[in-house]
Amino acid sequence: VATLQPKNPAFADAVRRSFQRQRIMGLLGARLSKVEPGFVEIELPFREDLLQQDGFLHAGVAAAIAGSAGGYAALTPLPAGHRVLSSEVKLHFLEPAEGPRFMARGRVVRPGRSITVCELDVHAIEGSSARRCAWGSKTIMNLPPAA
Amino acid sequence: VATLQPKNPAFADAVRRSFQRQRIMGLLGARLSKVEPGFVEIELPFREDLLQQDGFLHAGVAAAIAGSAGGYAALTPLPAGHRVLSSEVKLHFLEPAEGPRFMARGRVVRPGRSITVCELDVHAIEGSSARRCAWGSKTIMNLPPAA
């Protein structure tokens, strides 16, 4: 979409550098797997210590990787040096999240001057099968570079 | 409220046991600090590896502890052996979450036969000051004991 023409030609580098600074992503074992204009994908391998009491991926972990994917998707169209801040998020948990690998995606639905709206989802991946276990939306504030 | 009269006299033990099985809470360093009928509080000490790229508590970590607090609040009024499953959650991020300690609370707003609605919040605690940095709501499905 024309409106998603990134103003920062190095947008993917900007996202990757910022992701490295999110130490929580490292703690969870998440890695950035795709960065495109208006779209970011994060992968998370299964780990026992990411589960809730019944053996599924904890809803909060799904929210953490989906929220990061959305925040970074919102960063891709912004000028160099601009920042994003989460305003609100909603997630539906569609199915228990179970599998060897999870994939969170954020996609810009409406880029805006001061706020951006993204669609979020999380899939459980097993072989060639991908089951969507979480789906939702997020509002992100666009901020100018820190003074 | 009469409707929050716990049907399981050992409701607090049930919550504590389930919390121990949520290994993600241990990974984050969160601990259960209060369990009352319709109310659960979780504490999280500051740690560098829980932050996002600008040095604030990652929104996903706030969502994880708030969501757990809400889920367990919803568990308190249920009969022994019953379980809860997250249906959806919404959180507003009111202020950047910064401080030596965070406190997440879940409170039952409407107990129901098949679904429970909870209010969630997260405060940043510093000395005697508590600033609310996240606020929202969650829908939880009540499930009978696993067969």
Add this chain to the structure above:
Amino acid sequence: VATLQPKNPAFADAVRRSFQRQRIMGLLGARLSKVEPGFVEIELPFREDLLQQDGFLHAGVAAAIAGSAGGYAALTPLPAGHRVLSSEVKLHFLEPAEGPRFMARGRVVRPGRSITVCELDVHAIEGSSARRCAWGSKTIMNLPPAA
């Protein structure tokens, strides 16, 4: 999707009869324009008395027609006599809603035994152009026939 195979062969009639009983839809001038398995569309012609203070369609009117479309989409896969009840709804208002005609759509994202999740949107239609002005999601409880 196989799971959206309607259990009630007369599902479209059931939706149409129920819509007729929603007198608020008549008050707003809304009409049911499409009923398919897992999908319902409602049309609303422009009227001066549906606007907010700046001349756009009132967000609450957009929410009313989108919510009805979602509720009826959730009704389509249910057995004859079953009912639906709104549990919660979230809507993003993407653009000011302006135009001679509006179209709300509800689409089942996840059919379930006790709750259904739907995607909602509202477009402003002008000639061959359709601009999406609202987008969101809704959780609906499935209820057995009234005793």
Add this chain to the structure above:
Amino acid sequence: VATLQPKNPAFADAVRRSFQRQRIMGLLGARLSKVEPGFVEIELPFREDLLQQDGFLHAGVAAAIAGSAGGYAALTPLPAGHRVLSSEVKLHFLEPAEGPRFMARGRVVRPGRSITVCELDVHAIEGSSARRCAWGSKTIMNLPPAA
């Protein structure tokens, strides 16, 4: 709260004038019953043509009056001439809304420079009893005066 000190001494008049221009409120029969700094209340008498198919207040009507109450609550602290625009809304429907009169309230939870977050609720009023039937939150954009 100090931050809710209205910058416009005539804030209540500004809200009342704007409410008069929301013709949809007139169509529904809603009236503004209270305007305070950070708080607005709207009353709606029962009418047959506001109901959904099972005889309860239509969720969309509840959303319309709650959303208006929240939008106007967000307007109260702003300077004269400023405007508000709905960004997103979430509502839980806690109980079927039934009664001779409904009361919607919006309350500012976090006033901000560019966005305001409000809490919303709707009560069904019958004599001295008030049952809360809807509860939620709304994000509102603050806009400078139109050029």
